[in-house]
Amino acid sequence: xxxxxxxxxxxxxxxxxxxxxxxxxNASGRLERIVEEKDATQAEKDINEISSGIFAFNNKTLxxxxxxxxxxxxxxxxxxxxxxxxxxxxGGIVEVYRTNDVEEIMGVNDRVMLSQxxxxxxxxxxxYHMLNGVTIIDPDSTFIGPDVTIGSDTVIEPGVRIxxxxxxxxxxxxxxxxxxxxxxxxxxxxxxxxVVNDASVGANTKVGPFAQLRPGAQLGADVKVGNFVEIKxxxxxxxxxxxxxxxxxxAVIGERTNIGCGTITVNYDGxxxxxxxxxxxxxxxxxxxxxxxxxxxxxxxxxxGSTITDDVPNDSLAVAxxxxxxxxxxxx
Numbered sequence: 001x002x003x004x005x006x007x008x009x010x011x012x013x014x015x016x017x018x019x020x021x022x023x024x025x026n027a028s029g030r031l032e033r034i035v036e037e038k039d040a041t042q043a044e045k046d047i048n049e050i051s052s053g054i055f056a057f058n059n060k061t062l063x064x065x066x067x068x069x070x071x072x073x074x075x076x077x078x079x080x081x082x083x084x085x086x087x088x089x090x091g092g093i094v095e096v097y098r099t100n101d102v103e104e105i106m107g108v109n110d111r112v113m114l115s116q117x118x119x120x121x122x123x124x125x126x127x128y129h130m131l132n133g134v135t136i137i138d139p140d141s142t143f144i145g146p147d148v149t150i151g152s153d154t155v156i157e158p159g160v161r162i163x164x165x166x167x168x169x170x171x172x173x174x175x176x177x178x179x180x181x182x183x184x185x186x187x188x189x190x191x192x193x194x195v196v197n198d199a200s201v202g203a204n205t206k207v208g209p210f211a212q213l214r215p216g217a218q219l220g221a222d223v224k225v226g227n228f229v230e231i232k233x234x235x236x237x238x239x240x241x242x243x244x245x246x247x248x249x250x251a252v253i254g255e256r257t258n259i260g261c262g263t264i265t266v267n268y269d270g271x272x273x274x275x276x277x278x279x280x281x282x283x284x285x286x287x288x289x290x291x292x293x294x295x296x297x298x299x300x301x302x303x304x305g306s307t308i309t310d311d312v313p314n315d316s317l318a319v320a321x322x323x324x325x326x327x328x329x330x331x332x
Contacts, residue, residue: 005093006061007084009034010054012102019109020050021081023096031094034081038074049098051081052105061087121146129156151187175208183213186221199231202238220255234265237280249273250292254280260304262287279314 009031011023019037022044026032034051035044065086071078084094099105103120107113125146126139133152136142142156145163150156151170160174164182168174172185175192184200185191191201192208198215201207205223216233219225223236226243234251242248244261250273251265257278265276266289274292278284282296285304296302297314306320 003093003095005095006058006087007092008056008095008097009081009084010052010105011049011096011098012052012100012105013049013098014102015048017045017048017050019113020107021053022047023049023051025049031084031088031096033085033088034079036073036075036079036081052099053107054105055080055084057083061092169203178208214249248276251276251278251290253278254282254298256280257282257284259284260286260288264289266291 009023021034021036022040024032024035024044024047037045062083065083068086069078069082073079087094106117106120108117122143123139125144126136126142129144129150130136130139134150135155137156138158141158143161144150145166147164148162148166148168150168151172153170154168154172154174156174157176159177162168162174162180166180166183166185168185169187169189171188173190174180175190177193178191178195180191180196182198183196186201186203188204189201190206194208194211194213196207196213199213199217199219201213201219202221202223204221205219207213207219207225208227210227211225211229212231213219213225214230214232217231218235219231220236220238220240222239224241224243225231225236228245229242230247231242232249234248234253236242236248236253237255239256240253240259241257242253242259246259246261246263248259248265250267252275253259257280263284263286267273267276276290276292276294278290278296279298279300281298282300282302284296284302285306287305288302289307290296291307291309294308295311296308296318297312297316299315300312301317302308302312303317303319303321306318308318308320312318
């Protein structure tokens with residue numbers, strides 16, 4: 001406005017200008033034109049001042065000149081920067097403002113430039129979280145999406161990816177190579193080398209290593225989900241434990257209940273999904289099949305190796321397996 005310019009171009013000087021339109025200046029240093037990469041001579045390609053593609057126009061002048069733009073160029077396209085040449089040819093004024101923040105105006109013309117832009121955004125995002133009290137051990141290998149919120153004193157280990165509308169509380173540890181998408185992780189939780197999708201993890205809960213929380217997994221406070229455990233559309237109440245090699249799907253597991261190694265909720269009959277309910281303070285032994293729909297009461301003990309097909313009332317012992325037969329001397 002101070003220069004009474006009909007247009008202003010935002011430019012920058014970069015070391016590798018390939019792919020950008022070049023700012024061509026006249027002998028007095030004023031803008032002469034902008035030339036695109038495919039239309040540039042070798043001398044013009046050697047220019048390192050590039051157009052950002054960001055312009056401020058007098059709108060009346062812009063709409064007047066747009067009707068005069070032609071597509072007689074190497075790409076057969078209508079170039080908006082040609083409006084600048086039309087303004088200059090009519091004796092108008094075009095100013096150039098050069099910014100020092102190259103990342104702010106970087107363009108994307110191919111997959112290499114897209115990768116560079118993503119890296120720039122990754123650095124900015126990680127820098128923001130670190131300034132707000134989050135420890136990121138290796139920012140170069142950590143990807144955090146723009147909609148993620150993270151509380152202070154949380155530690156993010158190398159190789160972690162956090163995407164979508166994920167909310168992470170304070171004093172959380174996200175172990176190396178974990179992936180979290182659209183999930184809520186409450187204060188004090190620990191996720192070790194695991195995948196968490198559309199799930200919620202309560203305060204001081206431990207997940208992993210090598211666990212998978214699928215959509216609909218809801219873990220209360222002080223829950224333990226151990227190695228090679230898969231949870232899908234299941235509600236694990238406070239203090240519940242599923243420590244090893246189990247699948248818990250379409251289920252409710254009560255407070256302080258322990259699910260033994262190798263326990264499976266048999267929730268699918270080939271056509272429909274069915275629900276398993278296990279009450280509080282129960283103990284399910286190793287290698288148990290819970291064939292849904294089935295309800296296990298409170299304070300129940302399910303013996304190892306059982307296949308449970310019927311409901312079990314409170315305060316009961318359930319055993320559903322063949323009795324062992326031993327024939328001494330059989331191999332002699």
